[in-house]
Amino acid sequence: MPSISHGGPASASSLHIPPYTVKTTNQVLRYEGNRINQYRLGEKIGKGQNGTVITATMDNDDETETVAIKFVRRESRQGKTNKRYELLRQKNFPRSENHTTVGDAIHSEENRIRKEIAVMKKLFHPHIVQLYEVLDDRLIQTIYLVMEYCEGGEVEWKDHNNQPTSSLEQTRRIMRDAIQGLDYLHTQGIIHRDIKPANLLWTKDRAHVKIADFGSAHFSYAQRLGALGGAAANGDDPNDDKLFWDDKALAKKAGTPMFMAPEVIFDSVFREPEDVEPEQPITKAIDVWSLGVTFYCLLFGDVPFHNTDGGLTGEFQIYRLIHNEEWEPREFMGREQIPTQLGKEDEDSEPGIILHLLYHFLEKYVTHRITLDEVKVRWSVVHMAQN
Numbered sequence: 001m002p003s004i005s006h007g008g009p010a011s012a013s014s015l016h017i018p019p020y021t022v023k024t025t026n027q028v029l030r031y032e033g034n035r036i037n038q039y040r041l042g043e044k045i046g047k048g049q050n051g052t053v054i055t056a057t058m059d060n061d062d063e064t065e066t067v068a069i070k071f072v073r074r075e076s077r078q079g080k081t082n083k084r085y086e087l088l089r090q091k092n093f094p095r096s097e098n099h100t101t102v103g104d105a106i107h108s109e110e111n112r113i114r115k116e117i118a119v120m121k122k123l124f125h126p127h128i129v130q131l132y133e134v135l136d137d138r139l140i141q142t143i144y145l146v147m148e149y150c151e152g153g154e155v156e157w158k159d160h161n162n163q164p165t166s167s168l169e170q171t172r173r174i175m176r177d178a179i180q181g182l183d184y185l186h187t188q189g190i191i192h193r194d195i196k197p198a199n200l201l202w203t204k205d206r207a208h209v210k211i212a213d214f215g216s217a218h219f220s221y222a223q224r225l226g227a228l229g230g231a232a233a234n235g236d237d238p239n240d241d242k243l244f245w246d247d248k249a250l251a252k253k254a255g256t257p258m259f260m261a262p263e264v265i266f267d268s269v270f271r272e273p274e275d276v277e278p279e280q281p282i283t284k285a286i287d288v289w290s291l292g293v294t295f296y297c298l299l300f301g302d303v304p305f306h307n308t309d310g311g312l313t314g315e316f317q318i319y320r321l322i323h324n325e326e327w328e329p330r331e332f333m334g335r336e337q338i339p340t341q342l343g344k345e346d347e348d349s350e351p352g353i354i355l356h357l358l359y360h361f362l363e364k365y366v367t368h369r370i371t372l373d374e375v376k377v378r379w380s381v382v383h384m385a386q387n
């Protein structure tokens with residue numbers, strides 16, 4: 001077992017030897033009943049917008065390994081074209097340069113899956129879900145992503161009464177692992193763009209979490225070079241399709257509304273055509289904001305922004321609140337319901353330090369928002385306060 005794998009599928013060792021190369025298999029030789037090549041399919045464990053995830057076991061000589069396989073359907077070119085044309089016809093969609101053409105839409109659909117795979121192929125870290133193999137047979141409608149199985153499931157943060165389900169100790173562990181995983185991603189030049197509790201998965205023993213779902217992630221050569229201090233990146237894949245990595249795509253709205261950073265919202269929702277420059281730059285700081293919202297959810301069992309004008313009246317209200325309004329902490333934090341002592345918090349007490357950190361995460365102005373380097377330093381203070 002390599003040292004990088006803690007708490008993951010214990011038997012994945014033979015797949016998981018650094019330096020890690022994700023296997024690409026272009027021929028599915030065995031495709032019957034509950035079997036695809038060497039994988040025996042098991043139960044469904046999740047469904048997202050982009051695919052279904054099931055468990056599978058893999059027979060080795062002396063052990064059985066369990067993996068998670070994400071099924072992503074590739075749309076047939078013809079079927080997709082027909083659907084898009086139909087949509088355009090029904091909506092009488094204006095065909096101007098500002099709109100995605102049918103051809104582009106097909107291209108981007110195919111690109112989305114390829115981009116997720118290309119991002120995951122770059123990653124090897126204890127707090128990132130590992131991609132092992134891609135089964136991509138042109139004769140089959142589905143692409144299969146064989147991944148490390150995180151048996152503990154998604155990080156949950158509230159119960160039926162909207163109370164936090166995580167103890168402060170669990171929140172500390174979740175945040176510690178997410179910070180390390182995110183820091184690694186950013187060093188690789190990757191911005192996740194959809195950080196939220198549901199994309200943090202527990203290992204079987206629930207001792208660690210790993211970042212999952214790279215369907216919205218963006219790779220930026222500029223960010224990678226920046227992270228490396230301008231040095232040429234050793235090991236960069238010369239075959240990378242530069243089309244995937246257009247930095248303009250970063251400004252496109254991606255992710256889950258409640259977790260989106262104010263600068264993403266401004267740029268993709270409120271920005272007027274005459275605004276040449278974005279209000280604030282779109283950088284890796286958008287992930288820090290989303291991690292801050294995650295932190296808030298774990299602490300308070302609630303989201304930081306509420307539509308007080310009579311319930312959820314749609315996405316647009318949420319965007320307006322995130323962009324314009326201030327957020328408030330709750331009176332108690334964690335499953336233990338520790339008083340936050342709002343207004344009179346002791347800066348050296350654990351709740352005081354946690355709250356202080358939260359304010360720095362959820363800072364609307366990018367230049368004032370805490371960086372992950374700063375978080376790492378302050379996080380050790382959180383741990384010291386605990387002991």
Ligand SMILES: Nc1ncnc2c1ncn2[C@@H]1O[C@H](COP(=O)(O)OP(=O)(O)OP(=O)(O)O)[C@@H](O)[C@H]1O
Pocket residue numbers: 045046047048049050051052053068070129147148149150151153154198199201212213214215
């Ligand atoms: N490696 C894994 N181990 C365990 N469960 C997993 C794994 N990968 C995904 N899942 C489960 O499957 C669900 C869907 O997976 P994923 O988020 O990758 O799909 P998606 O279609 O991209 O989702 P979304 O709609 O959130 O973008 C996850 O929320 C999680 O519960």
